[in-house]
Amino acid sequence: MQVTLEHVTHTYQPGSPFQATAIRNVNLTIRSGEFLALIGHTGCGKSTLAQHINGLLKPTEGRVLLDGQDIHQKGFNKKEVRQKVGLVFQYPEHQLFEETVAKDVGFGPKNLGLPEGEIAQRVQEALDKVGLSLPGLAEKSPFELSGGQMRRVAMAGVLAMRPEILVLDEPAAGLDPQSREDMLQLISSLHRQGTTVVMISHSMDDVARFASRAVVMEHGTVVMEGAPEEIFRHPEELERMGLDVPSVCKLGMRLRAMGIECPQDIFREEQAELALLSLWKGGAGHGAE
Amino acid sequence: MAEPIILADHVSFSYEEGGPLAVQDVSLAVEKGSFQAILGQNGSGKSTLAKLINGLYVPTEGHVTVCGMDTQSEENTWEIRRRAGMVFQNPDNQLVATVVREDVAFGLENIGVPTEEMPGRIEKALRDVGMLPFADRAPHLLSGGQKQRVAIAGVLAMQPEAIIFDESTAMLDPQGRREVLSAVKRLNREQGITVLWITHFMEEAAECDRAHVMHQGRIVLSGTPREIFSDVKKIKPYHLDAPPMARLSQALRQQGMPIRQGVMTVEEMAEEVARLCR
Amino acid sequence: MALNDITLGQYYPADSVVHRLDPRVKIVLLIVLIVAIFVAGNLLAYAPVIAFLALVTYLSKVPVKMMVKGIKPLRFILILTFVLNLFFLQGETPLLNLGFAVITKEALITAVHYSLRLVLLVMISSLLTLTTPPIVLTDGLERLLSPLRVIHFPAHEMAMMMSIALRFIPTLLEEADKIMKAQTARGADFESGNLIARAKAMVPLLVPLFVSAFRRAGDLAMAMEARCYHGGEGRTRLRVLKCERRDYIACAAVAALLALVILCGKVY
Structure with missing residues (x-):
């Protein structure tokens, strides 16, 4: 399944004095099975973009296509888009409302009009996926759980719709290092199981580790697009936009500035480890001569 | 050694009588003018400790003294809170007024500062955090980093000796985090304001004078950031993340590359690589 | 937004x-x-x-x-x-x-x-x-009503409550918008159905909104206390009328x- 944004522009409150164009002429295709990272400064329009992918926002200009079909066309079933494209907002635990974890996770499937048995099955499956299959937990109130657990319940609530594309707005925001890592591993495993992932992130280290493709936005437009190695080849450009660069990229830049030959496309720690080892062995070899 | 502004002496605290201890037997001394950090995962008791220092909570056992005043005795409460101000996590939930200038005035109004004195103090505080141009804006239209700087100005206007930051950057984006941290560092350096920085971000603690790691209500490690974070193995049990360069140097050492201990920053790493590979 | x-x-x-x-x-x-x-x-x-x-x-x-x-x-x-x-x-x-x-x-x-x-x-x-401006209006109202303090009328508290409400209405509106979108993304329907169905559909919006408002209230109370707020007594004002x-x-x-x-x- 593929979602395509064609010349999408979105203006909030058009015609009012508060009129603001959040995204401008964005063209983007989300390819089936990819892990796409959306990067950009706060206010660059990435959240607005994300809300177009599942039809929550309607473009002021342009079209959003789901497998070639315009989702805002008359007669197109919006519920189908909402089911196929799951959207996890920032701090999703703030949307929990039911008496029990199971009921909350089942809210989406219930809205799809599924039978009770099917709902129960999906709830179980979703809770298993997010690692919350502890006995008794499903019957607890979601408000009794820890922050990290609440966020996973909210994730399960989206997963229970069995989306093919999962759009996540800063899924690790506000979590401590351990819960952060758990969350990222969870997303990565969902991706490996075949879910297409679109993740908004401020952490370039996370982008470097997980994304297969990255899109950089500035002032509502896409300014860079490509595999992480291509994006991180322009660290100066990213820093100019006020974005971070993975620490190992910074190390590479620094080494090159010092006149040490360090390969360009290092952005993950494993890569840096290998490159530095071979540099050292090479350098040590020279020293021995 | 300078006199301690904040002194915790074998402090324990539980939220309900006989309940589990959120803070257990913690002793801590924060000297005047220092920049200290408390690290720990969620639920480690670090936020509870912050509130004990500010007198929002009172220890179940032990004593907390701020500028020589015990938080146990109620008559000290307001003076303690004025001298050791606090900035919280959620930027939205600590601003009271609809205009930045009036929010900064809130604390001054509370402690009865004369009206004529207020505008000067407010402007100075806002200037110190770089928010003076926003004095007449509505807080809800500011970015997270800007809101936190307004919150800092609100504390600063009360002329405190110490400021406790309770995860004040946790909800900010990288840019906001940089803004806030650099403002705080400047206050510490230029005005000698004592800072107690509570966080779970290792990078932010890297430049402090002294860091303490909390785990299950106790302080389990104390030392310079270098002593604590450059050793990946030492902090692992506390679910904290070592800085990337410390992790990388550890991995390289395991492969036999003789990187020295204590490497934390990109600059240090680059120097080490240059030393070894040239 | x-x-x-x-x-x-x-x-x-x-x-x-x-x-x-x-x-x-x-x-x-x-x-x-x-x-x-x-x-x-x-x-x-x-x-x-x-x-x-x-x-x-x-x-x-x-x-x-x-x-x-x-x-x-x-x-x-x-x-x-x-x-x-x-x-x-x-x-x-x-x-x-x-x-x-x-x-x-x-x-x-x-x-x-x-x-x-x-x-x-x-x-x-x-x-x-x-x-x-609403905040000035609140201020004026507080001063006008303050003589009633002798009969224990909480003029200061009332004004403080009003100004906090003014401060938080935009924040809560924004939050309501976000929660509504999040629930819509899970297939919730706020727009169709009869009156009862619509009222029921509001539950997934109102519960999180209340939870959040209470959390904010708790945080704010603590932040106000930390900034030495202790009621109207002994308070000076930035704006003098x-x-x-x-x-x-x-x-x-x-x-x-x-x-x-x-x-x-x-x-x-």
């Missing part, structure tokens, strides 16, 4: 004499004006009120369009008042016989009178909110107006 820029109340920022008036004076004068409108015994007595309103509107630099906008939500009540009075009031001088009802001169006058009264009331009140010459002039003008209105009522 969509709801981010909402302006509160209907304050129209401008630099005018009316804007600069002491909020306490404005509140008191509004009450006097309302009394004047109610004591106006006949249509002639409205003439000075309308003239005064026109003058103040001109001085305040508030566009007439903004003033008219305030009446718009009331148009149904206005029409209803007019029509009911026109058709159902008994009078002596018939003007028009429609067969099912007779419209009399007295009914017409009363209908115009009551409708005019409503329009003037709304316009004069909105002039206050258009020229006074002081009556100036223009305030006395305004008082005199309104007093004269009231006298004129009463006089007009007597003469006719």
